[in-house]
Amino acid sequence: MGTIYDLAKKTGFSITTVSKALNNYKDVSDKTRAKILQAAAEMDYLPNAHAQSLSTKKSWAIGVMFSEANEVGMKHPFFNGIIESFRHATEEQGYDLIFASRNLRNRDMSYLEHFKHRAVDGIVVICSDRMDEQVQELMRSDIPIVVVDMDSANCSVVYSDNIEGARLAVNYLYELGHRKIAHIAGDETIDAGAARIKGYELAMQELNLPIRPGYLVNAGFFSVGEGKQAMERLLELDDQPTAVFVAGDQMAIGVIEAIHEHGLHVPNDISVIGYDDIEMIQYITPKLTTIRQDTDEIGEAAAELLLEQMTAKERLTERRIIPVRLVERASCAPVKQ
Amino acid sequence: MGTIYDLAKKTGFSITTVSKALNNYKDVSDKTRAKILQAAAEMDYLPNAHAQSLSTKKSWAIGVMFSEANEVGMKHPFFNGIIESFRHATEEQGYDLIFASRNLRNRDMSYLEHFKHRAVDGIVVICSDRMDEQVQELMRSDIPIVVVDMDSANCSVVYSDNIEGARLAVNYLYELGHRKIAHIAGDETIDAGAARIKGYELAMQELNLPIRPGYLVNAGFFSVGEGKQAMERLLELDDQPTAVFVAGDQMAIGVIEAIHEHGLHVPNDISVIGYDDIEMIQYITPKLTTIRQDTDEIGEAAAELLLEQMTAKERLTERRIIPVRLVERASCAPVKQ
DNA sequence: CAAATTACCGAAAGCGCTTTCGGGAAGAGG
DNA sequence: CCTCTTCCCGAAAGCGCTTTCGGTAATTTG
Incomplete structure (x- = not known):
């Protein structure tokens, strides 16, 4: 794989120029950019995400927290539809999802702590229990957050009507x-x-x-x-x-x-x-x-509200209420006389 | 939150000593360790995961790849049972799960590339399609990996009997x-x-x-x-x-x-x-x-096989076949005469 | 009491990348 | 021909942490 140092050595440019070429800075000529990209392709170069995050303070990761109340986790048939759609929407913008544990080298830590440790750019919580202390803590923090299926005046929320x-x-x-x-x-x-x-x-x-x-x-x-x-x-x-x-x-x-x-x-x-x-x-x-x-729409709305905050780099508090509709099947009939 | 530099300044020790105290090195006295831990608690210090990973080359993250064949993703009722149990098992050891996108700053990349970029410690793939080129690529790599619901001679696998x-x-x-x-x-x-x-x-x-x-x-x-x-x-x-x-x-x-x-x-x-x-x-x-x-057991076995490789830091190829059993309900009856 | 351990601590290099800032070369303008 | 821009490029600092290696002070040993 190699690092930018290897790339610099291989191409004869400085790591600064290499980094710039890779990141589309305009102060590098087309010719050298081409050379560098070519070399990068040849050696299967991939930037190290940790180094990037350390330097830029942006992790391109979104922390997700599921309500664990009923111990179903990702098996929940309604919630996992939402998270799937959320994932699609955020993936398009280049974000990865991380499901955090609450265990750091055998030391207990809260979700908030863990998310801070991982330096996620935002958090999505899918939870119905408004009393959950973990969720409260997340909502009080200053990390961009969107909560699904629950109302709150302090952060962006999305839920059905x-x-x-x-x-x-x-x-x-x-x-x-x-x-x-x-x-x-x-x-x-x-x-x-x-x-x-x-x-x-x-x-x-x-x-x-x-x-x-x-x-x-x-x-x-x-x-x-x-x-x-x-x-x-x-x-x-x-x-x-x-x-x-x-x-x-x-x-x-x-x-x-x-x-x-x-x-x-x-x-x-x-x-x-x-x-x-x-x-x-x-x-x-x-x-x-x-x-x-509409789980698709809920997930998309959640993604939208979160992305908005992440690019603005500030917390917003928007409420999005998703319309519902009746699906007629066979479990209702006219009342008997 | 602060960094170890802040902790060093606050306690008067060097960052070396602070780091050692935090990581339970034995060449720091109990007294100074106590002081440092105390200070850390006071200022809500949390280590930065990216910096740690960069330095130690261990990310405490496991990449997960779902077969997207049928576009259900995490909604799949069988697969998500497995992943849930896998998550529980790896969480206990302090690992986080990351669901990678295939999009890096709008540049397409394979799952393998993305996982390398993120420097995950291991990969779990839950997929049934043995022809999937992405999966093949993952299996050819040298990252610890376990694949579920599919057989292969080249990597650890777990599936039902x-x-x-x-x-x-x-x-x-x-x-x-x-x-x-x-x-x-x-x-x-x-x-x-x-x-x-x-x-x-x-x-x-x-x-x-x-x-x-x-x-x-x-x-x-x-x-x-x-x-x-x-x-x-x-x-x-x-x-x-x-x-x-x-x-x-x-x-x-x-x-x-x-x-x-x-x-x-x-x-x-x-x-x-x-x-x-x-x-x-x-x-x-x-x-x-x-x-x-038994999705629980499959997930646990997968976790076990992967953790084994991650601690050994080498790829192993173990095959684990999980027993099944018949659950009698009401859709079968003796044949009519 | 001198010599040899042992206990504790810190300087410094390194992990891989970004970004500011300055400087040289080439081109434009007069 | 000289000055002023513009275009490219690189040195260096910094992100937050780990780890090696060496050094001093305290302790033990004979």
């Missing part, structure tokens, strides 16, 4: 004739959960529908199992809902499971609508009608 | 009374596809079952749609199989869809068994019986 999504869901059920509409909700400590609850309440109010006792049930953190449990609570009610709006697709899978185990049919007995539009719900029975979050 | 897996599947169907067993296969250019075909043929031979005309159908690259198409071909046969072993879960989903659309029932009319055990198949109808690949 959860209130509108909830409204879409409720209105859709209403138009199918449903009046007894329940909501299986995500925990209120999670922004997405709270916003969808709010949207549900708003929509119900706008439609002059009462939220009957027990119709708003907290199902925690979006897992299949929690969804199932929540639905079982609804099925115990004397006054059962005819439709349920579920705050997440994974939960909705559990919800459908519970309904089926109860001997009821989806959607003939109970309609269910989910949220997210993760891939697998196209393959369950019935195919789930849901509110689609 | 595909032959045994296929055999398990076929034998299981046989024990249920099936004799007309078809195989919907992955493409032979993919190691996993080829091995499962081989296992299928072997098992059929061991059981003295003929592979009837049209019973071995190539379904390409493991997608739902390709699986569906392949099954439609099987359904056109005069002599339809009573059971089909499908080389991947995603394909199996398509297979079931095709069977259902044909008015037949799984498993009463046709049994289907998949491969992988990705999460979503627990939620489809019927729940898919499958051969489970």
